[in-house]
Amino acid sequence: MSVSLLSLTRPLDTVSGLLQLAFLLGLALLLLKAAQLYQCRQWLLKAVQQFPSPPSHWLFGHKRELQKEDELQLLLKWIEDFPCAFSRWIWGTEAEIMIYDPDYMKLILGRSDPKSDGSYRLMAPWIGPFPPTPLTHCGPGYGLLLLNGETWFQHRQMLTPAFHYDILKPYVRLMADSVQVMLDKWEELLTQNSHLEIFEHVSLMTLDTIMKCAFSYQGNHQADRNSQSYIQAIRDLNNLVFARMRNVFYQKDFFYWLTSEGRRNHKACQLAHQHTDRVIKRRKAQLQEEGELEKIRNKRHLDFLDILLLAKVENGRGLSDKDLRAEVDTFMFEGHDTTASGISWILYALATHREHQQRCREEIQSLLGDGASITWEHLDQMPYTTMCIKEALRLYPPVPGVGRELSKPITFPDGRSLPKGFLVLLSFYALHHNPNVWPNPEVSLHRAMLSCPSQEDQGTASGSTLP
């Protein structure tokens, strides 16, 4: 009896021994992680000590304030409280300096610090490779927006001719045609309904434009189902990337892709890629046709996609399929979403300022007369409309900010400094609403139009509006 009892307790001993060992290991790992996080926080605290900060929680940082209040209202309050810059705690062990002073901005933009890994990396599955690698040494499969270093420089040099002044001129006609299609559609829709949600229509119009101008892809994309599902996928991706940025549990790829949001993100990426693959495939097939290659070789300036397809990067080799796809994904997105957002906000600003809307209308009517389409030459003959556009872009910048990771220490003009490796957010939204730069920044359109006729020159010369 006693023998059989002994033989039963031995495996139990082994199991509890293993559990104890696992517990001790787990505890050791936990302590190690806690020590690392503590060290990281101490480093951050030391790095930001010369900068003011709104009160923050040691663990949640400014998360709770940002969740409670309207983020932009809070930002406006902080800009008023802290001139130039402040430290923003995303989490107890993650901080960045938000800057919005023109001299601070010029200093950073004059250096070549890489784009910060955090938020840009979250776009990689969509406009870069999957799974993503750290952006500071990103390799093949990334487009210009995410690239850094040598490869960025190579791609930039290769693609700059696609946006030469001369190549843009004939695009005005294509753009005007796309706008006309949208306006005809609106006229019809407004007979059925007194109001219209414009963003999707404007997105289809800007997508139509970029498809024709940069990708030599003719057709009526505004009525095309593929374009509509691409626009829907981009809208989902914008929302999902933004939501991921704000959720600490969604940061690690492995966990994120298991969540329902991760799966929706993956699906939307696939839809977006199907669209760009179709465009590449069609242009490649056209280039196989007799005479087509010769035709584009004789062009003075090549379209963006033709540059990519005919590119010789190194040793006479062309771009890899991955690089090509990433650039097409990047330009397809950047080329329509930013402009759609900018145009929608300009229309919003004009809709809420009828007197300026009327003056713009009169200016354009006096220039075009009845029925004529806009041309390149008209563009610098509409100063009032141009100022309204610039003022709306100041109030509602389509890209509200960009992030950089300092590749070397920096000292700002007022003597404050930051160490290498620190994250800096250049907030265009905050710059454009900085009361030290723009007295009474919320007096939209009116002030700029009536009392500050040189707003345009003033803004660009002093760095008080970007980009």
Ligand code: HEM
């Ligand atoms: C209102 C319109 C636009 C705004 C406000 C805007 C804004 C910006 C900003 C702020 C950046 C810098 C991002 C960073 O450095 O982190 C950027 C980069 C970029 N934009 Fe735009 N953009 C606009 C239109 C366009 C269009 C029409 C295209 C393409 C046809 C485009 C393609 C790109 C590309 C490829 C980059 C990456 C450039 C590089 O890193 O070298 N953008 N844009």
